[in-house]
Amino acid sequence: MTNSPEASTPDSEPTATEPAATEPAATEPSAPGGTPADPTVAEPPATEPTAAEGAETSALDEGTFSRILEPRSAGRLPIGDGTWHQLARQYVWVQLISSGILFLLVLGAALAIWLIVGVGWVWIPAGIVLVILAITLAVTPRQARAYGYQLREDDLVFRKGILWQRVVAVPYGRMQLVDITHGPLDRGFGIAQLKLVTAAATTGVAIPGIRQDAAEQLRDTLIAVAETRRTGL
Structure with a gap:
């Protein structure tokens, strides 16, 4: 008995294999140099820090007030954007002690006379002098928090009042x-005054109540920046 091949019946149809659905491969954006860039990692543009930004370190803000207090009037000068540095807290004690000593001297002299x-x-x-000194003692803590200075790219901005x-x-x-x-009282509390002198006397700035190490760091930074931005007088 011989094995005969299986005859294909007309009812049987060949089964067509469906091709697998494939999604088009996402093309990765290429970098300018021709290498594909990773879309998940966005590298920020490389920017060189300015010399003024290098001085904005924690040394300028150690022991200072937290924020500048603005006047409440609607016509006040706006603070603006950027990082504002403030005076050291010891500045208030120096002003209170010096004004208090002057108050006692005037009172003692008047009593003696x-x-x-x-x-x-x-x-x-x-x-009159005693009333002025008493008002000065009362507003000194509030006045000290109105001081502030900001290091920008081309200039230093100072505000007060x-x-x-x-x-x-x-x-x-x-x-x-x-x-x-x-002075002696400033040295006792570890603060100093930094004064900027320019060609015009009206644009000179005196920043009081800065910690001594912060004042020295700010002085060196301003000198270095001024040499790179030197202009004709």
């Missing part, structure tokens, strides 16, 4: 002298 000489009208000028506000922008290229001064 009144008791020894018997001049009663001495209380008129002494009273509550009732009489002042905002000064000093270009780095116009600086001629950076001076640091501090």
